[in-house]
Amino acid sequence: MAKSNKKTKKADEDMSKKKAEESKVKVEAEISNDTADTEENSAKTSEVSVESLKSEIDQLNDKFLRLNAEYQNYRKRVEKEKNDIFKYGSEKLFVEMLPIMDNFERALSASEQENIESKVLDGIKMIKKSLDELFDRNGVKKIEAMGMPFDPIKHHAVMTVESEDENNDHVIEVFQDGYALNDKVIRPSMVKVSH
Known part of the structure; x- marks a missing residue:
């Protein structure tokens, strides 16, 4: 009976090892899938992030150009007013x-x-x-x-x-x-x- 117990124990251990390995493979597969999903989501997020940053840069450039044009017009107007004061x-x-x-x-x-x-x-x-x-x-x-x-x-x-x-x-x-x-x-x- 002792031999039978030993065999059963060994069979149980082998079964446990097999189940542990199957679980390990499942977990690795899930991690791999999660990593792929995360990388895909990360790629999508970075694309969205890059697009929003480009849009924000374009808006800031436009704002800068408008402010610069307004400043140049203001400078010209002040210069003309100053000349008119001297002239008239x-x-x-x-x-x-x-x-x-x-x-x-x-x-x-x-x-x-x-x-x-x-x-x-x-x-x-x-x-x-x-x-x-x-x-x-x-x-x-x-x-x-x-x-x-x-x-x-x-x-x-x-x-x-x-x-x-x-x-x-x-x-x-x-x-x-x-x-x-x-x-x-x-x-x-x-x-x-x-x-």
């Missing part, structure tokens, strides 16, 4: 000086009509000449209007008359001179226009 900063002063210039021109026109010659008139001419030089140095120019085609930007028509010749829409008389500061009209000429 004295506009208000010259606009306020225009009535003074008009009065000097009226005084000279009246003295020429009455043929007045005096030292006071010479003084008025010198002051007018100084004002003309000041205007020229600062880019203030008189707008030429007489005989020119009517331009609503440069001229302010206060009267119109029927024209007998072919010069329609031309200035035929100037009531008040207009002025431009660096090509910007600061006061249009008051004129009579033919039509």
